[in-house]
Amino acid sequence: MSEARQALAEQLAEAVYQALADDLSHQKRALLVVSGGSTPVPFFKALAQKPLEWARVDITLADERWVDEQSSDSNAKLVRDNLLQGPAAAATFVPLTSDAGTPEEGVAAVAEATAGLAWPASVVILGMGGDGHTASLFPDSQELGLALSTDEPLVAVRTPSQPQPRITFSADRLHQAKRHILHITGDDKRAVLANAMSGDDVRTLPIRAFLSCPLAIYWAP
Ligand code: 6PG
Numbered sequence: 001m002s003e004a005r006q007a008l009a010e011q012l013a014e015a016v017y018q019a020l021a022d023d024l025s026h027q028k029r030a031l032l033v034v035s036g037g038s039t040p041v042p043f044f045k046a047l048a049q050k051p052l053e054w055a056r057v058d059i060t061l062a063d064e065r066w067v068d069e070q071s072s073d074s075n076a077k078l079v080r081d082n083l084l085q086g087p088a089a090a091a092t093f094v095p096l097t098s099d100a101g102t103p104e105e106g107v108a109a110v111a112e113a114t115a116g117l118a119w120p121a122s123v124v125i126l127g128m129g130g131d132g133h134t135a136s137l138f139p140d141s142q143e144l145g146l147a148l149s150t151d152e153p154l155v156a157v158r159t160p161s162q163p164q165p166r167i168t169f170s171a172d173r174l175h176q177a178k179r180h181i182l183h184i185t186g187d188d189k190r191a192v193l194a195n196a197m198s199g200d201d202v203r204t205l206p207i208r209a210f211l212s213c214p215l216a217i218y219w220a221p
């Protein structure tokens with residue numbers, strides 16, 4: 001872990017802690033939506049130790065791979081192992097999983113499980129892949145158009161570039177937040193983001209679906 005990436009993670013953890021604390025000062029509960037992948041791990045570890053009223057915080061994921069929750073590919077496992085630790089273990093975590101065999105069969109149950117969370121989210125934290133995907137809005141996915149246009153909360157996603165089927169909140173639902181944060185690392189990601197900002201088609205670089213939001217960008221090389 002580079003010093004720059006660790007410092008970024010700690011800076012982001014402090015900003016998210018302050019945002020959640022601010023919302024909890026005038027509402028009963030606050031919702032934090034996080035993304036999976038490798039970038040968030042030091043951020044999760046730093047945030048978990050913040051002295052927040054975690055019992056009043058809901059946490060869910062922007063997307064999930066349709067795998068067993070014990071799998072090393074599971075974003076729910078990533079959250080349980082790194083964020084739901086220490087003080088943050090008191091938070092209410094709702095994973096995007098069900099015992100259905102496929103995400104298509106599980107979408108309704110996951111939508112029901114997440115409907116009662118404290119939407120609009122206090123914070124949605126997005127990552128971005130080298131292909132400009134965010135959450136599971138992938139440029140090579142046949143469901144991308146649906147995920148970008150539906151007002152349904154969740155979409156099952158299958159895409160050639162990914163080994164597992166996925167489930168993702170739609171762009172519409174991920175827009176339902178007071179704050180959007182993009183947390184990315186690597187020079188390659190900065191170049192992709194610059195490309196996205198220069199006006200490429202959202203179907204080519206799905207991250208563009210969120211560049212119209214007030215977006216805080218946390219980037220380290
Ligand atoms: C996932 C994430 C995904 C991630 C990007 C970036 O389930 O993998 O939700 O959208 O944010 O792929 O991943 P890295 O942070 O590992 O580069």
